[in-house]
Amino acid sequence: MITRVNTSTSPSGAETAEGVPVRLGALVPLSRPGWVGAGRHLxxxxxxxxxxxxxxxxxxxxxxxxxxxxxxADPERAAAAVDELAGLGVAAVVGEYHSVVARAVAARAxxxxxPYLCSSAVLxxxxxxxxxxxxxxAPAxxxxxxxxADFLLGAGRRRIAVVTQPSVYWATGTRVLRDHVAPHGGSVVELDANGLTPEALCDALVDHGATALLLLVGHAEPAVxxxxxxxSDxxxxxxxIGAPAGQPEFAEWAELLGRDGAGIPFLRYLPERPGPLGEHVGKELGERLGEEPSFVAFEGWDTVTxxxxxxxxxxxxxSAVAGAWPHLAVEGTRGPIRFSRTxxxxxxxxxxxxxxxxxRDPADPDRFRILRTG
Known part of the structure; x- marks a missing residue:
């Protein structure tokens, strides 16, 4: 049962009669500037x-x-939604894709x-x-x-440029990359997406002798x-060109860029080969979406399960739901799910x-290649 417009209801735990719904609040980016494709899959x-x-x-x-x-993709809007959902009596809140939004949701929850089970944000x-x-x-x-970063080093790409926009998520990612590649003789230079035209960015890449460019920017602007x-240079x-945040996973990327969008490595959170449950859920998700499901869709299914x-x-x-986290052992689409303190x-x-x-395979942009697992 999916509800998008609600009337007021009593607080969580007050309704126990058989047949009365158990409500979950779901937070997803479904309009710009949110990543709508990811929200739809989630x-x-x-x-x-x-x-x-x-x-x-x-x-x-x-x-x-x-x-x-x-x-x-608005943290304040999301935090206000948590207040609303709490008043509507949800047993828990789920979802969200954008890390800065999920952080606001987690704080308010x-x-x-x-209870909040974060589906897809990684900060x-x-x-x-x-x-x-x-x-x-989602993994941290x-x-x-x-x-x-290990993939880049293994590919011999040590002079790394990141084109970035102001965000704690992008800044944290840049720091992770720099700290990991520096001991191996690698370097990371930051280029400001808001201060450089795409053509000026190309000049800067040449000047720096970069061997890799990572897109730490929004989709579709200015990434495309x-x-x-x-x-074209x-x-x-x-x-x-790399996109660790996962932009090339989604069909919109291929639609906008065609073959230019292939050969751009990204992170996704899927097993090398799905098991029977993953195959079943993947088929159902594909029929629902009308396209190959992304890892984000599987994260959504695992969340509710x-x-x-x-x-x-x-x-x-x-309180009982929040107390359950360390005791759960659930078979998910991507393996056994258990929670611990890290x-x-x-x-x-x-x-x-x-x-x-x-x-995406340059010879067939509709086909994905696995370049490294971890």
Whole structure:
């Protein structure tokens, strides 16, 4: 059951009658400047899992209901949505793709005592202080981006340029890359996407002798014009373009850039070969989306499946859900999911989902190649 417009209802735990829905608040970017493609895939995964939970009897005979709110990549809007959802009686909050938004959601959920299972955001410091209320499925940024740095080093790319925009997410990623490649003789130079035209950026890359350019910028602007400019500059024919945040995973990337968008390595969180559950869910998601599902869609499905197990086994009271994190063991689409405490991370964390560095095959941009796993 998916609900997008709601009337007021009693607080979580107050309704126990059989047949009364158990509500989950879902936060997803469904409008600009949010990454709408990622939001659509995340929501598809959430919705499919809700349908399957309800088809199998719901939560103790009660249907699971998804109450969806669009964050539009706005932290303040997302935090206000957590307040609204808490008042509507949700048992927990799920979702979000953008790290800076998820951080605002986590802070508000912690303050209100609402369990939050973060689906897809990776910023290590999701909360300022350790909390019992928040858990996360996506790997920490430091874990995934170190794998990406190892890929660059293995490919002989040590003079790395990053074109970036102001954001704690991009700044943290840059620091992870620099700290990881420096001991191996690598270097990272930062170029300001807001201060350079794509053509001036190409000149700067030549001046720096860069062997790799990483796109730490928004999609589709300014990422797409930058790729087009670099691809058309003969001086940069040997330059590797990379997008660790995952832009090339989505169909919109291929639609906008065609073959220019191929051969651009990115991070995604999928196993090298899916198991039977992953194959089943992938087929269902593909039919729902009308395209190959991204890792974000699988994250959505896993999110609801994990919370359904928590709700069935530990009850729908918010404190009980938050207390369930360390006791859960759930078969997800990408492997067994368990949560633990990880040094430097203040939330309950799945350590770790599978990590791939992949790209679109230049010979067939609709086909993905796995370049490294970690």
């Amino acid at each position: 929501l598809a995964g959430l919705e499919l899992a809700v349908r399957e939970v309800n088809d199998s009897g719901g939560i103790g005979g009660r249907p699971l209901e998804l109450v969806v709110r669009d964050t539009a 912690d303050a209100l005592g609402v 290590d410091a999701l909360t300022e202080e350790p909390t019992e209320w928040v858990a996360r499925l 940024q430091s874990h995934g981006w170190r794998t990406y 014009p930058i790729v087009r400019a670099v691809r 003969p001086r940069l024919a040997e330059l590797l 994990v919370l359904a197990e928590a709700l069935r086994a530990h009850g729908t009271d918010r 040094p430097g991370i203040g939330v309950w964390q799945w350590t770790w989902p599978p990590v791939q560095v992949a790209d």
